[in-house]
Amino acid sequence: MANSETPLLDELEKGPWPSFVTQIKKIAERKPMARDLLRQLELSYKEKIGHWKHGGIVGVTGYGGGVIGRYSDRPDLFPNVAHFHTMRINHPSGWFYTTKALRTICDIWDKYGSGLTNFHGSTGDIILLGTFTENLQPCFDELSEAGFDLGGSGSALRTPSACVGPARCEWACYDTLDACNDITHEFQDYLHRPMWPYKFKIKFSGCPNDCVASIARADLAVIGTWRDKIRIDQKAVQAYVNGEIPPNGGAGGKREKLDIQKDVIDLCPTKCMEWNGKKLTIYNEDCTRCMHCINVMPEALRPGKDTGVTILVGGKAPILEGALMSWVLIPFMKFESPYQEFKELAEKIWEWWDENGKMRERLGELIERLSMRKFLEAMGLPAVPQMVKTPRYNPYIFY
């Protein structure tokens, strides 16, 4: 490797995990952009600093976002990545694809871009990584012709995402995929034309396991739940106890059989279950639907049948005022197509936020600044104990 252009990056070709360096090297044989990307990255590895300039506004006609402008700060050394703009492409709900659709995207990106991509970006979009300004419009035109559209960027609604839901999960308490698809189509204007104080994220999880991390990452989190009883198959419970079914769906490998007292009853956060050696009893009025018992005995226990969602608001990463986790706004809402109640709520939230929010203030921070009470008044929602961990302890009350 004496003549390698990238001696440092070559170190990342070693080891058992798939190497992005090996992959990029391969495509670099026919893609000058990929080659210069690696050469610039090598310089970053040497100097321990990035080499992309700050920002750059580029886009396609009719859109205010969806394309991230990026320029090298060393175009003299790496002319083929002088521009390295990214296109965010809205993924299909649940990240399901046919190979035909994927090949279409690959062919278009091969024609117009670097051939580098992320499947997928953090928010969920397909990320097409690196092209020149003049290629953006023709690339978009072909993608649009093929049935794909841009995702969100900037102070806009970001591409909503959903867990696999009823397509392949027995715990989906509502149709996360249909909801995500329907609501994304409904709010195309907000997605494509940034008009708000800052970004806004919506995520759909089918149950409290929250596989798309909505509670941590979404300004508006929609998490499936139920308000009747956990369904019990007593025979299957017995089969777990007898060691006939692997606990936790086999998630713990070939470990010993289920110890129902230790692995289920004792780990229940509300202690709402009893096992008398023959029968499992659940005191559903005390259950907070955490999912642990269902996760551990999926063939014996199932969520109830009166399902819907809990709506939470305010989640975000640290910038600006510190990280927040979403909190309960509406303990239970039926969630069925056409999702009218939810859409009206979203519009109401955006109107209040848009009117009161400062530049780069996320919804959670605005509620923190102006108070939950003002927010509830604006939403026309009642205060309920499910919204708080405890009532206030400070006596400075704005009567």
Added chain:
Amino acid sequence: MGKTDIGPPDFRNFLPPIIKKNYGKWKYHRILEPGVLVHVSERGDELYTVRMGSGRLVTVDFIREVCEIADKYCDGYLRFTSRHNVEFLLTDKKKIAPLKKELAARGWPIGGTGHSVTSIVHTQGWVHCHTPATDASGVVKSVMDELFEYFGSHKLPAQVRIALACCLNMCGAVHCSDIAILGVHTKLPKIDHDNLRNVCEIPTTIASCPTGAIRPHPDKEKKSVIVNPDRCMYCGNCYTMCPAMPLADGEGDGISIWVGGKVSNARHAPMFSRLAIPYIPNNPPRWPEVTSAVKKIVEVYAKHARKYERIGEWIERVGWERFFNLTGIEFTPLHIDDYKLSVTTFRNTTQFKWG
């Protein structure tokens, strides 16, 4: 010109027939072995999933290779998970073994299910971002090499979710992960006084600082700003608003490590990750200090936690004082919060362990 606002393609057009037939009718699932699941429907149909680890940063050639395999074994259907894994969806159980063999031959790992370390969600780093404090793909590759045995096995007490964000902007929100690897700047913004007036709006720049550390330059002629070093917490907000205030620094930038977060509601409510290691200097190409620190945390957790306990649940049970003791990680003044609501993290009880 292409049509605008057509929205994403309808996922229903991409679902394999077995899913269309059993949509919303799944009854239960089992993990047959690490990386291989079966979902059984009310009608008794069985859908097999083989999960494969993939870097997030890939090429169109890689996607085409994946398509070839999906055509051969899955009638042309596949999906990706929320953590960058590829899932091959099969209806014929007999095809699992040959599929696994083919993936192994290509060097593609199978796993990421159950009580494993699955793929690390991450950001762009030096590959594409303008504010990174570290690289993303390179650190992730190095950490996954180190933890490889945990990807294709179920030997941990519970799942361990690792995430990496290359700066505090956290476009890959990592703040509720079992282990979060977070790029940090540690040097003050280097203000370009000659250029600031041309590229930044001064009031917006001043307002962008969460601690009020930025004020107008005392020399009004300069039309620039200055930063109070005592109040700067290196968040990088000012740079986002004003390109004339870069704070990336080859020597100052590095990585912090946070532990104990989770998003699932199972058992314990969701938790934020808390600071374990405030700063490790960047050491490319393989960040050996970071990979060994992460491995150490995983191994100490694996040894001491009870079955089903996530890292945060384990630490809450044994106490942070014991976490620092067992891992040998040094506790420093930087571990004590000094931002908003810091007092809520102080210990209001005489109940604690000696270590």
